Amino acid sequence: MTLAESVLKGDRLTLARLLTQVENLTAEGRAALAALFPHSGRAHLIGVTGAPGTGKSTLVNRLALNFRAQNKRVAIVAVDPSSPFTGGAVLGDRVRMRDLSGDPGVFIRSMASRGSLGGLARSTAGVVQVFDAAGYEIVLIETVGAGQGEVDIARLAHTTLVVEAPGLGDDIQAIKAGILEIADILVVNKADRPGVENTEKALKSMLELAHPTQRIYSHHGALIPAPLPGTEGNAVMEKENLWIPPIQRTVSTEGQGISELADQIVKHAEFLRSSGTWTARDQARLASELELTLQQTLMDQFRARESETRYNEILQQVFKRSLSPWEAVAILTKAYDRLNVSDREDPHSGGEK
Amino acid sequence: MTLAESVLKGDRLTLARLLTQVENLTAEGRAALAALFPHSGRAHLIGVTGAPGTGKSTLVNRLALNFRAQNKRVAIVAVDPSSPFTGGAVLGDRVRMRDLSGDPGVFIRSMASRGSLGGLARSTAGVVQVFDAAGYEIVLIETVGAGQGEVDIARLAHTTLVVEAPGLGDDIQAIKAGILEIADILVVNKADRPGVENTEKALKSMLELAHPTQRIYSHHGALIPAPLPGTEGNAVMEKENLWIPPIQRTVSTEGQGISELADQIVKHAEFLRSSGTWTARDQARLASELELTLQQTLMDQFRARESETRYNEILQQVFKRSLSPWEAVAILTKAYDRLNVSDREDPHSGGEK
Numbered sequence: 001m002t003l004a005e006s007v008l009k010g011d012r013l014t015l016a017r018l019l020t021q022v023e024n025l026t027a028e029g030r031a032a033l034a035a036l037f038p039h040s041g042r043a044h045l046i047g048v049t050g051a052p053g054t055g056k057s058t059l060v061n062r063l064a065l066n067f068r069a070q071n072k073r074v075a076i077v078a079v080d081p082s083s084p085f086t087g088g089a090v091l092g093d094r095v096r097m098r099d100l101s102g103d104p105g106v107f108i109r110s111m112a113s114r115g116s117l118g119g120l121a122r123s124t125a126g127v128v129q130v131f132d133a134a135g136y137e138i139v140l141i142e143t144v145g146a147g148q149g150e151v152d153i154a155r156l157a158h159t160t161l162v163v164e165a166p167g168l169g170d171d172i173q174a175i176k177a178g179i180l181e182i183a184d185i186l187v188v189n190k191a192d193r194p195g196v197e198n199t200e201k202a203l204k205s206m207l208e209l210a211h212p213t214q215r216i217y218s219h220h221g222a223l224i225p226a227p228l229p230g231t232e233g234n235a236v237m238e239k240e241n242l243w244i245p246p247i248q249r250t251v252s253t254e255g256q257g258i259s260e261l262a263d264q265i266v267k268h269a270e271f272l273r274s275s276g277t278w279t280a281r282d283q284a285r286l287a288s289e290l291e292l293t294l295q296q297t298l299m300d301q302f303r304a305r306e307s308e309t310r311y312n313e314i315l316q317q318v319f320k321r322s323l324s325p326w327e328a329v330a331i332l333t334k335a336y337d338r339l340n341v342s343d344r345e346d347p348h349s350g351g352e353k
Numbered sequence: 354m355t356l357a358e359s360v361l362k363g364d365r366l367t368l369a370r371l372l373t374q375v376e377n378l379t380a381e382g383r384a385a386l387a388a389l390f391p392h393s394g395r396a397h398l399i400g401v402t403g404a405p406g407t408g409k410s411t412l413v414n415r416l417a418l419n420f421r422a423q424n425k426r427v428a429i430v431a432v433d434p435s436s437p438f439t440g441g442a443v444l445g446d447r448v449r450m451r452d453l454s455g456d457p458g459v460f461i462r463s464m465a466s467r468g469s470l471g472g473l474a475r476s477t478a479g480v481v482q483v484f485d486a487a488g489y490e491i492v493l494i495e496t497v498g499a500g501q502g503e504v505d506i507a508r509l510a511h512t513t514l515v516v517e518a519p520g521l522g523d524d525i526q527a528i529k530a531g532i533l534e535i536a537d538i539l540v541v542n543k544a545d546r547p548g549v550e551n552t553e554k555a556l557k558s559m560l561e562l563a564h565p566t567q568r569i570y571s572h573h574g575a576l577i578p579a580p581l582p583g584t585e586g587n588a589v590m591e592k593e594n595l596w597i598p599p600i601q602r603t604v605s606t607e608g609q610g611i612s613e614l615a616d617q618i619v620k621h622a623e624f625l626r627s628s629g630t631w632t633a634r635d636q637a638r639l640a641s642e643l644e645l646t647l648q649q650t651l652m653d654q655f656r657a658r659e660s661e662t663r664y665n666e667i668l669q670q671v672f673k674r675s676l677s678p679w680e681a682v683a684i685l686t687k688a689y690d691r692l693n694v695s696d697r698e699d700p701h702s703g704g705e706k
Contacts (some may be wrong), residue, residue: 282672289678295389321394325390
């Protein structure tokens with residue numbers, strides 16, 4: 001039985017082993033990914049991002065418990081791109097394990113950044129795909145929201161939650177402008193803290209900038225979703241196929257606001273499906289995956305046919321500034337074209353000479 | 354006279370026009386870049402990054418004035434990756450123009466993110482190269498330090514300044530761990546504000562994590578550089594070829610600490626040259642530029658020979674999950690290989706049949 005077959009049968013140990021293969025981008029991992037691919041595409045992928053200190057891990061933990069109570073299988077992918085020198089996992093796996101360990105319907109996987117963030121985004125995509133194929137209906141992807149790399153990881157998701165908390169300083173908001181744009185649902189966690197009104201107000205004014213023609217609806221402590229059916233706002237939403245990111249308050253240590261948040265997530269999935277956005281997001285993701293893979297393969301093929309010595313000779317000329325990088329590439333790629341041409345002018349043929 | 358020739362002669366209007374071509378990555382811009390390339394490699398490229406609110410723009414302004422007083426030609430590249438919806442330039446060009454406008458030894462260029470951050474990094478690299486070739490000895494590259502893209506831009510530089518300011522919240526530090534790693538000089542701007550000791554202490558403890566075997570030396574309000582000559586710390590530095598990022602306090606609105614900071618920058622350039630790191634950084638940058646250009650050219654060549662219809666047919670099969678992205682790439686690239694093979698089995702040749 002192949003790795004992929006065992007995983008499809010629900011073997012947890014094989015799943016863990018395969019995830020390591022996929023994370024390390026081994027040939028075995030890649031083969032299993034290809035075999036599992038036809039079985040993927042059913043899970044609801046939920047990204048959860050936010051600055052350190054917003055309580056993301058506890059929130060993800062609570063959400064997982066909530067989905068488990070609805071009998072859904074849940075995978076958690078905790079991506080920790082903390083830099084090597086800060087060391088130590090930002091994400092407290094042990095804390096969350098207390099509530100979730102021993103439940104066969106939950107699988108938790110931590111991923112650390114060992115190389116580039118781009119590499120992390122690629123291997124995270126693979127890990128998420130494995131969980132999807134293995135029948136996990138909910139995949140929660142948790143990242144520290146700081147940079148472009150995390151935004152790329154969040155883009156894997158159908159639904160992206162951006163988590164805020166009161167008292168993290170005003171500039172946090174300014175920094176996260178780019179991340180706010182990808183938010184489908186905004187969560188104000190630690191909502192029992194002072195300053196929660198200010199945080200919510202700041203988020204609302206940013207949302208108004210992002211959706212200038214829409215009014216943002218807010219509701220204290222409970223759901224702040226799309227407006228009630230039949231109201232003016234809802235009509236606009238239905239007409240224009242718009243999703244206005246709701247702002248949801250939670251106190252995840254107490255479990256407050258979690259079931260409302262889970263409702264919002266389900267509502268977003270329904271919106272995605274009814275508006276066709278679900279398919280569009282899936283296809284955009286697959287198209288860019290195809291393009292990236294193609295790009296890498298073309299480079300690999302180039303390396304296989306080009307001698308390393310020659311490449312380095314040309315690189316040395318760039319270092320001496322006797323060739324610009326553009327001229328160097330023209331030489332490297334034309335050389336290959338010329339090689340093909342001379343191949344075609346086969347000395348054995350002679351007929352056209 | 355070509356664009357490149359006019360720029361080398363010091364024509365400011367042509368320079369402005371060329372920068373636009375380079376920023377938009379036009380064919381004309383690319384040709385000029387190639388022509389200018391042999392003249393580049395002399396400027397000291399200085400990256401300045403930091404969160405909004407740290408006073409980077411004023412600091413850069415002051416540094417430029419300081420280098421002008423030393424009769425160096427100065428270019429400022431202000432990169433503003435603020436997201437479309439926040440709108441408005443974060444970087445106040447008008448403010449800085451007051452002191453620097455009319456000085457023919459200064460050229461200021463603002464760049465906005467219109468597409469991806471990756472694209473911005475590429476066009477910034479081109480703009481910096483033009484200034485370098487045009488004889489600007491100091492190129493200050495100012496970015497808002499938030500994400501991976503900004504880190505990539507900062508990596509263009511020989512010397513990277515990371516700017517902090519008191520009172521921006523504790524979490525700022527946690528977020529910027531990745532950016533701190535690339536800092537050659539740490540600046541605590543707005544050092545007349547309360548909380549400056551805490552900010553400096555936080556930076557120092559992060560530096561100690563980053564350089565565990567080194568002690569970080571600090572000196573109130575003035576330079577906090579490598580230790581004095583002859584001391585134990587300096588011996589270690591010289592032996593191990595280490596640069597310990599100094600922490601410099603400034604009040605850039607008042608001009609305080611600016612000349613000390615400029616001294617640190619010059620000292621860092623001397624360290625880079627004496628340790629061989631200057632050449633190493635230049636070569637690493639050129640090597641990655643060559644690789645990126647090659648990668649793009651290979652994709653362009655692939656697109657030119659592969660029919661779009663066929664590519665889309667295969668993409669549709671990926672969407673239906675009847676082909677995985679890896680299988681799709683294998684088909685797309687093997688098809689080309691096979692095409693070459695059949696080209697070589699020229700029907701006219703017959704000799705080997």
